[in-house]
Amino acid sequence: MPELRKDPITGRWVIIATDRPRRPGDFVREQVAPRGVRACPFCPDSEDKTPPEVLAYRDGGAANEPGWTLRVIPNKFPALRVEGTMERQGEGLYDKMTGIGAHEVIIETADHALTLADMPEKRVEDVFWAFRDRVLDLKKDRRLRYILLFKNHGEAAGASIEHTHSQLIALPVVPKRVQEEMTGARRYYEFKERCIYCDIIRQELDTGSRVVLETDHYLAISPYAPRFPFETWILPRIHRSHFEDFDAPALQNLAWVFRALLRKLDRVLERPPYNMVIHTSPIQEGPDPSYHWHIELIPKLTKVAGFEWGTGFYLNPTPPEEAAKFLRDTGLS
């Protein structure tokens, strides 16, 4: 059974995911990732190689059979499990709880050869609809407090399977980075009675130098203090605390912006590996005037990694004003 453990000093929760490969030999051996269509467990006709689907959008076909255009399945090596009872327990000065939660994979297209950037706009919209459908469903489980939606694209960014996919992890705790953002945003709100993200949007539109893309509904920027070169954020222009709280026009616009941004990154950085993560409010909480959901997109360009983990201190050679200019000046294909 997976376990959540808390670092007693910083309060950070960590999943000890005992269902995944973990012995020394598992790390040392080069991971032989299945390459190409024939060996791919995410391609049509391989539905029996994955756990049964929890959601699918289909042009035809029965459940767990070909005909789908998007498919959501539980992760074969889940970090957390829905089964079991939620128990908190001390171990001397340490704290732990049972690893209740969910870990799902969103297979974004049936076509092994496509990336999100290459997919038709309509299919990218479907990905965001699927995110929302899963959030609305999992939200009903009151033990779950947070849902992380993220994507590792490319092996260097942590994707172990080539076929394009995103992931979802539902947690009984709020992750530390989001908690920190919520705390910081709340402190600002208490002092100013304004959302700090709304203020950032106003200032960025005013300054212009860090703006990458601007539409009726969204703003994409290189943030003022980016941790990584070409780190880019997408923010809804109208204040919203929860990602899942959108209507069809806002979603269509989001899919357009996201795809446009990926195409710009692909063009400027020659199809880089990247990580995407959605930061949103805890699922069981109501609308929050101080927190503003957003997407963080981080191309994986530098290898300097461990130092940053060890210190929380980031060294970024690329000023965001330069990154934004490169991305802005690149036409869309």
Place this chain on the structure above:
Amino acid sequence: MPELRKDPITGRWVIIATDRPRRPGDFVREQVAPRGVRACPFCPDSEDKTPPEVLAYRDGGAANEPGWTLRVIPNKFPALRVEGTMERQGEGLYDKMTGIGAHEVIIETADHALTLADMPEKRVEDVFWAFRDRVLDLKKDRRLRYILLFKNHGEAAGASIEHTHSQLIALPVVPKRVQEEMTGARRYYEFKERCIYCDIIRQELDTGSRVVLETDHYLAISPYAPRFPFETWILPRIHRSHFEDFDAPALQNLAWVFRALLRKLDRVLERPPYNMVIHTSPIQEGPDPSYHWHIELIPKLTKVAGFEWGTGFYLNPTPPEEAAKFLRDTGLS
């Protein structure tokens, strides 16, 4: 001029290091790292390829000439610079300051073929003496508040030069991760009037299952909530807030423990890349009863990286009790 910028939401400082390569092409092109002795800028007879040394331990020879056994030089592409005046400034709702600081490289041995794990014990001691010498010197600059001592070993861990070396970054701010630890430790101290690290040492010695190595002066453990497989901490058994505050026997013992641990990791994980970072108290502050300096050692085994950056949430497949057992049971060579 490098710049320090503050994320307005979380308060995290980031160095925008404008003296380093930063345009898209710099990332895309495969870094052609110099391989082997002939091209290595850290080998003897290449002293003119680096900035002049700030410290060297020598068997003979003049400054910046062969004959050294350990050599400390400023980084050729420094993230921060000692020159300039310290200025803080606002930019609308954002904050920045000039990038005052130091960025140095500790070349740990003249021998290109050695790693820290293979070096004679005496030479590993020298590395820690050099760390201390540089800390005591830089501490005199009252603008500097924190000194990060760290090592990226192997390309996958971020080392761009093969010849074994560590790094030092002196900063006008305290890095976030250390700040978090200090805050957490202080909260515990206010409540219990005991150092949380001292309590952890007592509990770990009592439990035993996460102990890797134990000497008169130090304890090496797999921490209770490790972020990464085989993450290992070295803690001084007697409470000390500052790394540089040691005597010769404690240092000799530290070098022994550190080298023994590296040899164990090399044995169990087949010479893995790793990151090492020393967490210590801010240099201008006196002894702190609540904070306890320590070393964090993280083998770089998994590629799942960006997700963790984006969320501060860690997924670790290896229970620390198993990691500690593997390391404990491995004899030293």
